[in-house]
Amino acid sequence: MNSARSAILARIRHCSDKQSDVAQARLLAPSIHEQPLLKADLLTQFTEKVEKSSATWDSVSEYNTIPSAVFEFLTQHQLPLEVIIERQLTFLSWPEVMTVAYRRPQSQDSTSVNIAFAGIAETGSLVMRSQPSSPTTLNFLPENHIVLLEKSNIVAHIEAIWPRIRLQALPRTINIITGPSRTADIEQTLQLGAHGPKRVHVILVDTPLG
Amino acid sequence: WAETPESACEQVISLCATAEAQRVLKSKSMITEEISLNPALVQAGFEVIETDLGEYIIQLAQEPPSHIIAPAVHKTKEQVAALFYQYHQDYGFKDRLSDIPQLVAQARQVLRQKFITADVGITGANFLIAETGSVVLVTNEGNGDLSATLPRMHIVIASLEKLVPTLEDATTLLRLLGRSATGQEITAYTSFFTGPRRTDDIDGPDEFHVILVDNGRSALLGSAFHEILYCIRCGACLNHCPVYGAIGGHAYGWVYPGPMGAVLTPLLLDLQTTKDLPQASSLCGRCEAVCPLHIPLPKLLRQLRIQHYQHHITPLSTRWALALWGFVAQRPGLYQALTQIKIKLLGILGRHRGAFSYLPLARHWTYSRDMPAPTGETFMHAWKKKQKEDS
Numbered sequence: 001m002n003s004a005r006s007a008i009l010a011r012i013r014h015c016s017d018k019q020s021d022v023a024q025a026r027l028l029a030p031s032i033h034e035q036p037l038l039k040a041d042l043l044t045q046f047t048e049k050v051e052k053s054s055a056t057w058d059s060v061s062e063y064n065t066i067p068s069a070v071f072e073f074l075t076q077h078q079l080p081l082e083v084i085i086e087r088q089l090t091f092l093s094w095p096e097v098m099t100v101a102y103r104r105p106q107s108q109d110s111t112s113v114n115i116a117f118a119g120i121a122e123t124g125s126l127v128m129r130s131q132p133s134s135p136t137t138l139n140f141l142p143e144n145h146i147v148l149l150e151k152s153n154i155v156a157h158i159e160a161i162w163p164r165i166r167l168q169a170l171p172r173t174i175n176i177i178t179g180p181s182r183t184a185d186i187e188q189t190l191q192l193g194a195h196g197p198k199r200v201h202v203i204l205v206d207t208p209l210g
Numbered sequence: 211w212a213e214t215p216e217s218a219c220e221q222v223i224s225l226c227a228t229a230e231a232q233r234v235l236k237s238k239s240m241i242t243e244e245i246s247l248n249p250a251l252v253q254a255g256f257e258v259i260e261t262d263l264g265e266y267i268i269q270l271a272q273e274p275p276s277h278i279i280a281p282a283v284h285k286t287k288e289q290v291a292a293l294f295y296q297y298h299q300d301y302g303f304k305d306r307l308s309d310i311p312q313l314v315a316q317a318r319q320v321l322r323q324k325f326i327t328a329d330v331g332i333t334g335a336n337f338l339i340a341e342t343g344s345v346v347l348v349t350n351e352g353n354g355d356l357s358a359t360l361p362r363m364h365i366v367i368a369s370l371e372k373l374v375p376t377l378e379d380a381t382t383l384l385r386l387l388g389r390s391a392t393g394q395e396i397t398a399y400t401s402f403f404t405g406p407r408r409t410d411d412i413d414g415p416d417e418f419h420v421i422l423v424d425n426g427r428s429a430l431l432g433s434a435f436h437e438i439l440y441c442i443r444c445g446a447c448l449n450h451c452p453v454y455g456a457i458g459g460h461a462y463g464w465v466y467p468g469p470m471g472a473v474l475t476p477l478l479l480d481l482q483t484t485k486d487l488p489q490a491s492s493l494c495g496r497c498e499a500v501c502p503l504h505i506p507l508p509k510l511l512r513q514l515r516i517q518h519y520q521h522h523i524t525p526l527s528t529r530w531a532l533a534l535w536g537f538v539a540q541r542p543g544l545y546q547a548l549t550q551i552k553i554k555l556l557g558i559l560g561r562h563r564g565a566f567s568y569l570p571l572a573r574h575w576t577y578s579r580d581m582p583a584p585t586g587e588t589f590m591h592a593w594k595k596k597q598k599e600d601s
Contacts, residue, residue, distance in 0.1 A: 036395075107322055
C-alpha cells in the first residue's frame, strides 16, 4: 500500500511541483466562486424553495407550541401518533395521546423530529449535523421527517454554513437535505419516497432556544 | 492507495473479510464499475446488493449501466415488472406489478431489509475535500446515506481527480453537478462524511476506510489529455450527443459512454482495442458547449486520432489516403486543378440520373444512400467566374 502511495505521489509532484503553493494558499484562505442571486428576502426565498422541493412548512412562535404543530401534521396526514425525537427536545411536553421516544430510530418507525443546524435560502435545504442527541438515521429511516428550524439560522447561500461548521470539530455526518427522497430510475418518472422519507415537513420557529 | 483495479479490489475484499462480512451494500459508483468490484466480491463469496434503484434493476438483469446518471434508462416499466416478478417471489411478493409507484414501493421494502442486515456499505465519492478529509456523496434516493450509516463498516472508493481543496470549492462544483446532471439546483441529499462514528454517537459505522484509486490518472496529469481529469461525471455530454442518442450507452463497450467515455476509455484501457471510439464522432462540438467544466472534448478526440496515426493504429489505406490528400491540399494550384477535373467528370457521368448509387472507394458510403451528382463546377471556379463578370 505504501509503495503505491509513494509512486502515485511522485508522479503527481513531478507534474504539479509549482502548483503546491497555489493549493496551500487556497487551503488557508478558502475562496467563494460565483453564487446565484436571491430573488427575495431570506425567509420568502427559503419557503418558496422548500415548497418547490416537494416539502411542506409551518411556522410557530416558540418551542412550546411545537408539540401541537407536530400533532396537527400527524392527524392531517392520518399518521400514527408516534414520534422519535432528538434528545435536545426532552423539555417539551407532548399531548397525552401521543407516544414519544428519544432513541435511535428503527426501520418501522413512522415519524422523526429533529433540529436543523441551518437552512439555506438559495435551495430551500436543511443542514443536519450528526450528534449523539440527533443520530443520522433520524433523517433517513422513518417515512415522515419533521425538521425544526430557527428562523435566525436561515442563511443565503450554501457557503455561509462553512465558517459556522468550522467553529467546532466536524461531525461524522453533515446532511444537506432538500425535500423528500426521490427516484426517476424507472422510465424517468419522478417518484417520492425511494429509500428515505416520503414527506419532509419544516417547522420554522421564531424564538431561538435559550 | 491503489494503483491498479486489481489492487483496489483486493483491498476491499480484505477489509470485508476483517469485518467478517456476509452482506455488502453498494451505492451507485462509476469507479466500482471501472475496477469490476462486483464480480470480484461475488467471487470472494460475499453477497453484493446495489441499492440505487437503477443499479439494482440492471444488477437483477445482469447488465452494465447504459448511462452514468440513469443506469437503467433503457428499461421499460414492463421489463422492470418482469424482473421484480422473477426475483421478488422469495420475499413473498407473488403478484406481477404494473405501475411505477408500486414498483418503487416494492423495491423499497425489499432493499430496506437488506439495509438493516448488511455488514459493509461501499460508496463512491462525488468529491473528496483536502481541507477536512471529508467525502461528499450526492444522491436523490437516500440509498448512499443508508449504505454509509447502517452497516458497521463504510468503505469509500474514489479516483484521484475527485479531490478538491476546500468546502467552498466542493460547493461550486456541487452547483454545477446538480444543474448539469438532472436539472436540479441541488439533489435531495448532499452528504459530507468525515471519519467513523464519534465516541458518543448512537449510529454510524465503527470503521471508515477510503481507497484512492489511480488506474492511470496520475499519468494523464500534465499530458495532452489533462482536461479529462476535470470531469465531474454529470452526463450532460451524453444527453446532448447525437451519436450517444443514436447508438445508446452499451455500444461504447465499457463503463463510460458518450463523449467523455470516448475520450476516457482509450486512455484508461488502450488505444488499439478502443480504436473505434474517437472515430465515432462528427466532432459537432455540442459536448464541449454543454460541459460545465468546459472540457474541450472534440479537441481531445482529435488528439486521440493523432495518436492513432502516430502509433500506426489507423489502417494503411486511410494513412495513404490522408498522406495523399495532405500532399495535394498543401498545393492550392494542384488541388484546384484536380478537383475541377474530378467534379467535371462526375458531373458528366451523373447528368442522367442526377445521383450515384455506387462510387469506387466509397462503397460503404453509397451502400445505404445515393451520392448526389455535382453540377460540374467547383466553388473556386464559380467564384472566379463571378469575380470576372463583376469587374
